[in-house]
Amino acid sequence: MTFLGKDHLLGMAEASREEIEIILRTAESLKEISSRDIKKVPTLRGKTVIHFFCEPSTRTRMSFEIAAKRLSADTINLSASTSSLTKGETLIDTVRNLQAMNPDVLVLRHPMSGAPHFVARNVQASVVNAGDGRHEHPTQALLDMMTVSEKKGRLDGLKISIVGDIANSRVARSNILGFTAMGSQVTLAGPPTMMPIYAERLGAKVTHDLDEAVEDADVIMVLRIQLERQAESLFPSTREYARHFGLNTKRLKKAKKDVIIMHPGPINRGVEIAPEVADGPYSVILDQVTNGVAVRMAVLYLLLGGKEA
């Protein structure tokens, strides 16, 4: 990011604790804009942000767009399904053409890991990774850290349990890296079919027993189970998954009294999380969404040369 000599936000793997702290502090101060009557400041007037989404998205896409608009940037949206990618144009040709229109930021969501890194090598615009394959989703990790930090007042020393399909989750990877950088202790829980090899070398503890992950956690982050993974034999049925790895009220009784429950969305109610838990008092799922806008405002602002607010 330019404020620390970087041009892109590709992943939490490249982010230092200091950088994360700057983004979170900036997000805290920009959050207030969204609660104003006139939800707009002129900070990024004259800047162009392209949102290029090669995968379906509701939250991330809307959140980025609202963030850019509240800072007065001009935003353009391009979806893979309506782009010339459907005519066989390659990604590199597509982004070179976008670059020729001189945008300031290219926000990219792509189904393949590493696509934003590849794009970043081929454009001058700042690239923000809005989720790449099974790799990273850095702004999700930032909004999760912001939410935990708001609720708990700190990140250092907290116990964060991430439950579900870790192997296929970009949210998990970014959160492991982000929370660990901030001094939290991360535990991963899920069936062995959903655990990547050497997961512990990412800096987390690994368990296959959900109760163990629930018991002394300060934060339980539940991941979405992609139902099509059943065809790959990662789990036998949603019924069985819910029984052994779903977060329900009975399991939650074993948790700390002040535990908070998070989910990056979209939710499969009744599979990885029971409806009563998703809508219950411990849930901060909608706070996550609110903070997503603030975090993305901070990222755009800082990448485009803004000083810590």
Next chain:
Amino acid sequence: MKWVLKGGTLVHPESQRMERADLLISDGQVEAFLSLEESTTIEREGLLRVVSAENRIVTPGLVDMHVHLREPGEEYKETIFSGTKAAAAGGFTAVACMPNTLPVNDTRSVSEFILKQAKAAGFARVYPVASISKGSLGEELAEFGELAESGAAAFSDDGKPVCNALLMRRALEYSRTFGKPIISHPEELQISRGGCMHEGEVSTRLGLKGIPSEAEEIMVHRDIALARLTEGRLHLAHVSTAGSVELIRRAKEEGIQVTAETAPHYFSLTHEAVEGYDTRAKMNPPLRTARDVQAVRDGLREGVLDAVASDHAPHSSLEKDVEFERAANGIIGLETALGLTLSLVDQGVLTLFQAIRSLSTNPARILGIQQGEIRPGCKADLTIIDPDVTYVVDSSSFYSLSRNTPFDGMRLKGRAVMTVLDGVPVDLSRESADF
């Protein structure tokens, strides 16, 4: 053409000797070893052309038993002309080309076309490897008899492993009639499906789906079992894992007819080379761990792995300048294989004799090519190497049409300065084939 190659040091890889000798070369053969007086007289009186090989080593012509020349079908990546020119530049006098062309080399007409193009190019001998199954579809055997008659040196479905164990059994049995090896690309496709690099710490970090070592080892195990059953001749391509090396070691101890090759990248690079989603480090099998690299080096030193083959796999920017998961597998290797293998000599991993054996006499024996050590009366296919020159790999100077190599910028020691094919120094300045 009658001429003298003067002052070179001959390397005899089998008898593990070196000797300084002047060679009288005539009619495609090494006619005689000349005494110093004889060659000096010839040079002084201008009787014959004399080519100096002072401070050079002279080896039996190198053989790369696993290359992809892409012709017919994908001439924008490589042609038989450009590929064999790259081979000659890299020190090879013979290559065996895999059948995954368009169309697949499963018939006489394709084999004959390849041989015709190779002859017209004239840079190196080409031994077509024909497919095991018709269309490499893994369903029915190709016509081994006719293919062998039209020049096939071996059979392989290369990148498409024969999944059907019965078909593989039949291939190993039936090929015995013709004395040709079956080359296996050992990969269990269900386990490797969707994978694009080695399954390990790096794949976990990069969020890329991995191919475990076991995908290779399961198939190595199956094919060794089938070789035991059939007494067929099995050759295992591009061995990349410690477990495979161990399985082959045991099979050889048991007396099963199995040979194996590895490629320079499997003893030079680890999966760390994929960091940054570098598609130049994407190939199948994938780059493995440091432990596997060590096992492959040990396997070469101990003779468990017989040959070094480049698995030269040219691709253009169309296949490589894309998202990592979408990128084609494979790297070019003809112009770096010798230098990388000689670096193992420099590092004390292999003796020079072992290195030259794995690049020349061993692959020749596996393919049934008439080629042994240099002696009077032998075929004059020779490679002349400067063992001391150090240089930085620069793919922009390659003769190959493609540039997909992870070795750009690497410092190597030792390179070929000339090859002699059928008694004639190969001229790399020729820009088109002699038809």
